Amino acid sequence: MSKIFIDPGHGGHDSGAVGKRSKEKDNVLKVGLNLKALLESYGHTVKLSRSTDVFIALSERAQMANRWGADYFVSLHNNSATSDASGFETFIYNGNVSSSTTKLQAAIHNAISKEIGIRDRGMKRESLAVLRESSMPAVLIEYAFISNTVDETILINQVEKLAQLTAKGIVAQAGIVKPTAPTPGATQKEEPKLYKPSASAILNSTATVLKRLEQKVDNPLDPQWREKLLKGELTESDAIGLLYVAIDRGHIVGKAE
Ligand SMILES: [Zn+2]
Incomplete structure (x- = not known):
């Protein structure tokens, strides 16, 4: 079992980036709530930096994870730029990081980039406060550009899919404690019945x-x-x-x- 800290970005007076039809703070909170349920169904303990529309300062988010003794820190964001910018990218701290940090980034990045259906902008490094100040492997996800019409549709309509892909990436690194647990939000697939002749x-x-x-x-x-x-x-x-x-x-x- 791992302690996984999920950080839906922004909140309260800080909307984050704003698109034509949605706000970053709302989009990432929905993914975060879904992601928490999924990771718990895999047997992990999950703490959210926020589960409602409240503001929390960046350093406080990192401190919350440090105090709790999280094993992993994953921050959820929407990107924003000009309307023609599109794609998915992930970040880790650009200073010294452990090999678990680069592994966690690769696991999350690969799980999402293969399935999200938009351009892969790559695995990047930057000195972002939540990544720099958290003391465990930390990855920040920029799912897509809220400023781009196609990308924003993904952010609004594919909340469950984004949560599932993120969970898939995290457990590729953190493992699955309860492999048979039902996956909330996922379509339940019936096991096919085998042909077993009685004689x-x-x-x-x-x-x-x-x-x-x-x-x-x-x-x-x-x-x-x-x-x-x-x-x-x-x-x-x-x-x-x-x-x-x-x-x-x-x-x-x-x-x-
Ligand atoms: Zn953001």
């Missing part, structure tokens, strides 16, 4: 039929299906699909009346 005779007949289909001269069946069956890895929906393949190829013909 060995049925299993053998199924295997024999599949083997015959593999030996057909035209359109032979891929042997992987019989291998899956014998390994107990064939799903029920595959089994039904195979039946239709056999019918479609004319291998199963009903008796004429």
Whole structure:
């Protein structure tokens, strides 16, 4: 279990950057709240610098994490520049940092840059107060440009996805304590049901039929299906699909009346 400090930037009278349709302080708070739930579901302890719309000074954010004894510090921001600037970037302190700091940056950066769908502006280093004054590995994320129409849509509409990608990056470094815990916000995927014949005779007949289909001269069946069956890895929906393949190829013909 790791103690992870999540810092949604700005708040209160400090809106951060302001876009046409949203404010940085609101966008990053939503991601932060989602991220907290996700990391907790992975078995970590999470503290937020703020969970409401309040102002906290930069140094105080770092001190909160230091006092708590956080293992990791992750600060969430939206970028801003001219309307044509776009993309994703991350920062660590530009002074001496531990190898865990560069690893954490790489883990978070790679998880997000691959999936966010905008330009990767790179892993950067700068002397930002929260990074400089926090005593644990610290990364600051600039998800996208609130000043760019396309980027702002991501910041507004893809809050859960941004939280999931960030969580994925953090646990790539911090690990997962409860791998089976449900992921709040994530789509629950049902495990496919395996095709388990109740008697060995049925299993053998199924295997024999599949083997015959593999030996057909035209359109032979891929042997992987019989291998899956014998390994107990064939799903029920595959089994039904195979039946239709056999019918479609004319291998199963009903008796004429
Ligand atoms: Zn900011």
